[in-house]
Amino acid sequence: MNFSAVILAGGKSSRMGRDKAFLEFEGAPLLARQVKLAREAGAKEIFISGRANTDYTTFNCPILFDDFPDAGPLAGIDRALDVCATPILLVLAVDMPQMTASLLQELVAQCEAGVGVIPRANGRIEPLAAFYPKASSQLSASLLVSGANAVTGFAERCVREGLAKLIDLPLGRAVCFANWNAPVDLANTNR
Numbered sequence: 753m754n755f756s757a758v759i760l761a762g763g764k765s766s767r768m769g770r771d772k773a774f775l776e777f778e779g780a781p782l783l784a785r786q787v788k789l790a791r792e793a794g795a796k797e798i799f800i801s802g803r804a805n806t807d808y809t810t811f812n813c814p815i816l817f818d819d820f821p822d823a824g825p826l827a828g829i830d831r832a833l834d835v836c837a838t839p840i841l842l843v844l845a846v847d848m849p850q851m852t853a854s855l856l857q858e859l860v861a862q863c864e865a866g867v868g869v870i871p872r873a874n875g876r877i878e879p880l881a882a883f884y885p886k887a888s889s890q891l892s893a894s895l896l897v898s899g900a901n902a903v904t905g906f907a908e909r910c911v912r913e914g915l916a917k918l919i920d921l922p923l924g925r926a927v928c929f930a931n932w933n934a935p936v937d938l939a940n941t942n943r
Contacts, residue, residue, distance in 0.1 A: 753863050757790035757842040758799045758816065758832035759783060760825050760880065761808075773806075777849040786844050787811055792853035793860065796838055801828030823901040825880060830896055833889035840868055845880035847931040855928050859883060859919065868916035870907050873926035877918070879907035881929055888915045 761773040761783050773783040780788075783800070790798045800808050802815045816835065818827035829843050840863050842856065859869045860883055868883040880903065888910050895906055910916035 753840055753860055754796050754838045755794070755840040755842055755860055755863070755883065756797045756799070756832070756836035756838045757793075757795035757844060758801050758828060758836075759786045759790065759813075759844050759846055760801050760828045761786075761803070761846040772847045773802075775847075782846050782849060783808075783811060785849065786846050786851070787813060789851060789853045789856060790842060790844060793842065793856035795842060797836065799832050799835070801832060820896045820901070823896055825903045826892060826896060826901045826906050829884065829903065829906070830889065830892035833884065833886055833892055836886060839866060839886050841884050841886060843880060843882055843884060845931060848881060848929060850930050851881055851928050855921075855925060856881075862917075862919055867914065868910065869919050870911065870916050871921050871925075871929075872918050873921045873929055874923065876926075877904055877907055878929045879903045880931075882907065882916070884910060885915050891915065 774781045777785055787798055798813045799816050800811060800813045802808050808815050816831045818831055820827040832841055859871060862869045863883050866885045866887050868885045870882040871878045891909055892906055911918055
């Protein structure tokens with residue numbers, strides 16, 4: 753399945769106190785790691801949903817800026833859905849240091865034409881490491897226009913409308929979705 757990817761790196765990182773995209777994990781910035789994962793998983797094109805006034809040139813990816821300022825991750829997803837050239841878009845948060853290319857490959861293998869895949873681990877939907885169809889761009893835009901910018905709500909609507917399916921993962925896979933939101937998270941991760 754041909755797919756594009758967007759690395760969501762445009763957040764304010766307010767709880768972390770500094771830009772999470774440039775935090776080091778295993779000797780590289782998180783953003784470099786996620787770009788590499790997307791490539792290893794097979795993405796045909798990779799975008800960075802970024803912050804204004806930040807230099808991303810070393811990552812060699814087109815930079816996207818939200819059409820809906822301060823609307824959270826859904827605004828980055830919406831922008832990438834608009835510009836991606838493939839029928840499926842991998843959405844990957846920058847702050848998931850335990851994510852693996854093999855898990856992403858397993859997920860994309862379950863996508864179908866026009867139908868994405870959203871993982872569920874330990875009963876929790878993981879909308880920021882998921883595959884959405886380009887066809888969901890109308891839904892993301894309409895939600896943003898109405899002020900409903902919760903990415904979990906978008907994921908649930910995609911499932912209800914047949915644009916994506918939920919895939920339940922084995923218990924041990926939940927660690928892949930652990931994210932770094934605050935300095936304490938850095939101390940709790942195997943680095």
